[in-house]
Amino acid sequence: MSANLLAVFYLISGVLFILALRGLSSPETSRQGNLFGIIGMVIAIGVTILSIGNFSTGFLYLLVFLLIGGSIGAFIAYKIPMTAMPELVAGFHSLVGLAAVFVAISAFLSPEVFNLGVVGNIKIASLIEMSLGASIGAITFTGSIIAFLKLRGIMSGNPITFFGQHYINLILGLSVIVIIFYLCKTQSNSLFWLIIIISFLLGILLIIPIGGADMPVVISMLNSYSGWAAAGIGFTLENTALIITGALVGSSGAILSYIMCKGMNRSFFNVILGGFGVTDQSSSIKTKEQRPVKSGNADDAAFLMKNASSVIIVPGYGMAVAQAQHALREMVDSLKKNGVKVTYAIHPVAGRMPGHMNVLLAEANVPYDEVFELEEINNDFANCDVVYVIGANDVTNPVAKTDPQSPIYGMPILDVEKSKSVLFVKRSLSPGYAGIDNDLFYRDNTLMLFADAKKMTEEIIKNL
């Protein structure tokens, strides 16, 4: 196959990948979009194999390895529970990162295969591209591993900070650039390995100071990194499909990070520098005072909701932890039978990754046109009888609007306070991730339901 024809095929698969993302603009077109993505991938892999035209033993090995990886991937895809999507995505990011590192190493060790020169005399441009690809890939790999461990709960979600942390990161980052410069001059093997090792370390150090609830930003950011790593390798291999895809994924992750930061009213750097919630906890303990709360049981909650004409459900990470989405849907079903109008309100940063709540509700067969984003639904709280807050906290805290001293001041919140009554399913009065008390708990129209989200919801169903 001629190089030009090959390039055209890579271009086609790049375009198909664009269409795959385009399809996600609505759930109806999304399934078709995914199909485009698959076709694009098949074309890219197919023409690459054809272009090598080597169907000897190596080709058999290729099939075997493809099959091994493919079956592992397929197995995971079918077994993984939807609540574990954040860690799955983090895990997948780490694989892309590591694959980028491996391809870069391979290109460095036998550059003639990729037309990049010969060992000891690799083209300078290629050397820079592959070093950058390897470095970003390595950061993505270890960073995603840390994110995975934090999401999975193997590692504590608390930020790990130490003195001078950011300066160390800065020095490491700069040293990678300096070493790339010397690598170009000396073509030394050891410098190339050093870049990779430092980048592995940098990935760990970048993610450990970031707290558990900031994971939506971290995952999006690592998504973006994996794209830039792919693009770096794409430049090295002079492959259009990789360059297009890398750019798409890189900007996609960057946009998601931006949306998540905006959902918390924090700057990107504020999140990256991490340590959120550590300093605030001491102050919240000081101001903690015993204030009366009204608590109720499932019976009260069922009575309130049954007699309401409209109910808005506000799900949060707690719902995912308790796996309460199916019970929740059943509760909504019986409310609907009683003629109650029920909708769902989702805050941009609810859950541990962008869109996490939407997937869980979809899994529980909640139609997506009953689920609304913050801007779409925020005006409806004023006309709503009952709000059922299940596993959410900070995103409903009115302090974000009233108290400029508060760490969450300026964060867009769901105006739950405006509704006639609020039901809070929560295990205790403990503050949320931001470490601050929620004023709503102590309001007259708030009824606290102290229980596990799933158990309480099931109790309510019995009482309906």
Added chain:
Amino acid sequence: MEIDPFIFRLSIFILSIFIGYYVVWSVTPSLHTPLMSVTNAISSVIIVGAIIAALAGDSSNIFDTANAFGFLAIILAAINIFGGFLVTQRMLAMYKKKKKDK
């Protein structure tokens, strides 16, 4: 004067960033999780680099270091490709509209 092919690739790269920017902003927020899993799958097109690394060159010694890294990368990318597309498909199949019952 001839233009370096690098400039062409750079042009493709920059324009793709803009395409990505506009396409991703049009993705509905409720599909942000599938967006992440599908971008994961497509970025594994890096497998083309892995295939070249593993197969091209001297086929008599399949397992010299460079090839071995290629094969390892194939496994990693294949996990991602299959896992990413299939889990996306599984998620997207769950998004259903309300049955018409006004």
